[in-house]
Amino acid sequence: MIDLDVVTRDADPAYKAWAPKSAELFDKARQVVPGGAGSSARTIPFGWEPYPLFVAQGLGSRITDVDGHEFIDYLLGLGPMILGHRNPTITQAVVEAVQNYGTCFGLPYELEIEAAQKVVDTVPSVEMVRFTNSGSEAVGSAIRISRAVTGRRLIIRFEGHYHGWQDTVYWSNHVDPKLAGPITGPRPVPSGPGVPIELEDTLIVLSWNDAESFQRVMAERGHEVAAVITEPAVLNTGCILPLPGYLELLRSETTKYGALLIFDEVITGFRFARGGAQEWFGINPDITTMAKGLGGGFPVAAIGGTKEVMSIIAEGRYSHSGTYNANVIQCAAVSATMDLLAEPGLYERQRALGFRLADGLTEIAGNLDIPVRVEGLGTVFQMWFSEKDIHNWREADAYASEELFNQWYREMLSRGQLFHPNHLENLFVSLVHTDADIDKTLQAASDSLAAIASRR
Ligand SMILES: Cc1ncc(COP(=O)(O)O)c(C=O)c1O
Known part of the structure; x- marks a missing residue:
């Protein structure tokens, strides 16, 4: 069980210094909203440690938090923002x-x-x-x-x-x-x-x-x-x-x-x-x-x-x-x-973009000898930190490293990339993400995975 009274007080000081307004809002929110957020999928037990970021606004493929960080958004509201924020x-x-x-x-x-x-x-x-x-x-x-x-x-x-x-x-x-x-x-x-x-x-x-x-x-x-x-x-x-x-x-x-x-x-x-x-x-x-x-x-x-x-x-x-x-x-x-x-060519274009990201991640991790499996169909995928292919829940439970995924999430977050911190969720690419977004994400991934490799 989580002692909510200590989460923000004892949160990693670097994170707290980086996201102080979210900490403040989380403290306020949890007084009146159970778990501090409107769906359990946005709360600490689902991976949002030490506390979820509070959103200021979203536009297109970007989302900004209350502390002024802008992220390329691969969380996309857990899926609905297929055409980006505020289309x-x-x-x-x-x-x-x-x-x-x-x-x-x-x-x-x-x-x-x-x-x-x-x-x-x-x-x-x-x-x-x-x-x-x-x-x-x-x-x-x-x-x-x-x-x-x-x-x-x-x-x-x-x-x-x-x-x-x-x-x-x-x-x-x-x-x-x-x-x-x-x-x-x-x-x-x-x-x-x-x-x-x-x-x-x-x-x-x-x-x-x-x-x-x-x-x-x-x-x-x-x-x-x-x-x-x-x-x-x-x-x-x-x-x-x-x-x-x-x-x-x-x-x-x-x-x-x-x-x-x-x-x-x-x-x-x-x-x-x-x-x-x-x-x-x-x-x-x-x-x-x-x-x-x-x-x-x-x-x-x-x-x-x-x-x-x-x-x-x-x-x-x-x-x-x-x-x-x-x-x-x-x-x-x-x-x-x-x-x-129904715009002609839209899905073909965005699937290709998503595959470029997925293939890029596989290549970067491979060059660093980090075992990953990137599985998906372009506009949604997950990068499993796993030595083996995964075909069902039991294999995900047995083979996928939650610990490496947590490191990956944190490294990417600090480089302006947002996705769900839980390795059992996934990354969504919207139909308005651009080639420039993917380039930035691949650069962030390269730096993030290098940081993870240096600790192994
Ligand atoms: C496959 C699937 N079915 C049903 C649901 C439930 O949908 P909702 O959260 O809108 O109730 C979800 C939610 O994520 C889902 O992923």
């Missing part, structure tokens, strides 16, 4: 829509159709879509809809994936292998207190990228499975890509046994490609959950699916409700974001 087109679209229409009516309106149509046109498997407020809400609905459609109860999910904080899925994220048992047949472990343990019977948890265990479980219990939910690439354990054929297997086995396949594209959506990971890998799920990139930084999420699946809502057999669903701010943001993402 003028999206901001203007939202402001105008609110000024011209209002915010929410408890009735449908035309802009909602426009936003929905653009998402349907963008994401390959999505034929109908409902907007909602957060990724966790979207996933909660996806799980319940899959049960309602199939009349089954069992959900298969994977260790190391995160699907939001709802009871049904808040299990076995960064699970302690000692509690979860063998990798070939892990036990579901709730990710925190307060989750009803009875829900264990509704879940099968498997190790990801392991075709054999998935096929075995489907052969035994496939007819009981309502849905298999997966991140199509794991972005909640650093970055782990699917092995060739694995997503195809999830697709073919779910179809074979009449279960639904849910792609949780809250992070991968609009990021790996405009149509998300499903476009990139060429696999269509039955249900897709989206958030983050969807609204270009405005809070919006969505659940999309085939007409067949979504007909349960359309026909009134399933109530998907929410006072703030599809409000004006969301629909204006989605509509403007979808337009901007």
Whole structure:
């Protein structure tokens, strides 16, 4: 347990001298906001030691803290700022829509159709879509809809994936292998207190990228499975890509046994490609959950699916409700974001930029004999400090050095580069980062990794 009373008092003096105003605000914040920040992902136990930096403002690919440090931002709000901070087109679209229409009516309106149509046109498997407020809400609905459609109860999910904080899925994220048992047949472990343990019977948890265990479980219990939910690439354990054929297997086995396949594209959506990971890998799920990139930084999420699946809502057999669903701010943001993402050549250009950064990091570390694995698809990746490839949570837990990553984070932060301090998160490259940003980051990386190498 963290003694919050001593964190700022005992913080590393050099850090405190470097970020005194953040220290002051953190002291104030923790009196009224638990942990001193509005989401646990921004607090000390998640890696923001000795205390999180407080933000003054963000613009484009840059963010400035209250002590006046400017950073090239690879945190990007944990993903949503896909078009950079304060994107003028999206901001203007939202402001105008609110000024011209209002915010929410408890009735449908035309802009909602426009936003929905653009998402349907963008994401390959999505034929109908409902907007909602957060990724966790979207996933909660996806799980319940899959049960309602199939009349089954069992959900298969994977260790190391995160699907939001709802009871049904808040299990076995960064699970302690000692509690979860063998990798070939892990036990579901709730990710925190307060989750009803009875829900264990509704879940099968498997190790990801392991075709054999998935096929075995489907052969035994496939007819009981309502849905298999997966991140199509794991972005909640650093970055782990699917092995060739694995997503195809999830697709073919779910179809074979009449279960639904849910792609949780809250992070991968609009990021790996405009149509998300499903476009990139060429696999269509039955249900897709989206958030983050969807609204270009405005809070919006969505659940999309085939007409067949979504007909349960359309026909009134399933109530998907929410006072703030599809409000004006969301629909204006989605509509403007979808337009901007449609710029020809945008993804190709930014993916190339991201790959230049990733390849540059691999080369710099290699020249210094620091073992790293940079895994990702351009606009999102992680640099694992690991001698071995990582294919699932257990391997991340066993092989990736948290200690070296902490050093890397600190060295880069002091050189004007911001990303999440936790090695199980990742680095986001926005669609507005420039070649000059990447050059600066590679220079900072060269100096940072040299400093780490000199201490080894
Ligand atoms: C893959 C995935 N699903 C769901 C969620 C939950 O989304 P939210 O934080 O908007 O509730 C997240 C959040 O990071 C996520 O990464």
